[in-house]
Amino acid sequence: MTIPAGAYGERLVLPSLLSADFGRLAEEIAVVTDAGARMLHMDVMDGHFVPNITIGMPVIAALSPVVHAAGALVDVHLMIAEPDRYLKDFVSAGADGLSVHIETCPHIHRTLCQIKELGLAAGLVLNPGTDVSLVREALKFADYVLVMSVNPGFGGQSFIPEVLEKVKAIRDLLPEGAAVEIDGGIDASTIESAAEAGANWFVAGSAVYSGGDAAGEYRRLAGLAGAFVRAR
Numbered sequence: 001m002t003i004p005a006g007a008y009g010e011r012l013v014l015p016s017l018l019s020a021d022f023g024r025l026a027e028e029i030a031v032v033t034d035a036g037a038r039m040l041h042m043d044v045m046d047g048h049f050v051p052n053i054t055i056g057m058p059v060i061a062a063l064s065p066v067v068h069a070a071g072a073l074v075d076v077h078l079m080i081a082e083p084d085r086y087l088k089d090f091v092s093a094g095a096d097g098l099s100v101h102i103e104t105c106p107h108i109h110r111t112l113c114q115i116k117e118l119g120l121a122a123g124l125v126l127n128p129g130t131d132v133s134l135v136r137e138a139l140k141f142a143d144y145v146l147v148m149s150v151n152p153g154f155g156g157q158s159f160i161p162e163v164l165e166k167v168k169a170i171r172d173l174l175p176e177g178a179a180v181e182i183d184g185g186i187d188a189s190t191i192e193s194a195a196e197a198g199a200n201w202f203v204a205g206s207a208v209y210s211g212g213d214a215a216g217e218y219r220r221l222a223g224l225a226g227a228f229v230r231a232r
Contacts, residue, residue, distance in 0.1 A: 002097070003039075009177040013202050014040060014075055014181070014202065015040055016205030017040060018043045020209045020214075025059075029063065032215065035215035040072055040075065042074060042095075044076060044077065044079060045079045049079055049081045049104055057093045076095040076099070077183070078098065080104070084107075084110075096121065098123065108135075122143050125148065136173065139170070139174060143178075144180070145181065146181040146203075147163060147170060152184075163182075164193060167180060167198050167199050168198055170198070181203065207221060
């Protein structure tokens with residue numbers, strides 16, 4: 001599968017499984033997809049590019065059929081060194097969108113094009129400290145751009161407000177209808193300002209899963225952002 005073209009222009013809240021209960025991931029997926037979530041976010045960390053280690057191909061391969069059966073999509077964010085070595089593996093694991101960091105890809109044009117050739121949507125990611133000028137050319141080859149609003153590696157971090165200027169700059173550089181995704185510290189206090197800056201895909205982990213009512217929190221965030229909620 002891949003992300004349909006129409007989704008790039010919609011506002012979507014993407015629950016992040018990094019903050020879900022890892023002992024009940026299938027159930028945690030069902031809660032938010034039943035609440036209307038159309039895309040779920042899965043973070044892959046390797047302990048090299050970022051200091052944490054999370055899930056890998058086997059877990060995504062086990063979970064992607066659950067997500068797809070619920071009518072939703074799998075957005076995989078690679079926070080790993082040498083991502084080019086593993087692109088085909090994540091295709092096989094069931095990813096629909098695959099995003100890679102400009103900071104780990106010296107040949108970013110080749111990487112993004114290879115993701116597309118494999119049949120997936122190609123996402124370009126930049127850290128809070130990475131200047132927009134460094135990705136200006138690469139933006140032409142990405143299907144969506146993910147702006148980190150925390151330093152990557154751990155969930156539950158505080159939102160970095162200065163990133164909103166970067167979101168505005170990237171939105172101005174992208175064609176109308178392209179998606180700008182934002183990840184890190186997105187909750188009820190930050191999602192509206194992120195939307196006003198030009199983001200339209202909002203990754204939310206702790207804000208969805210840490211309060212004991214993931215379905216209700218998902219709907220709340222979707223309402224604040226004016227986001228799409230799929231009818232069940």
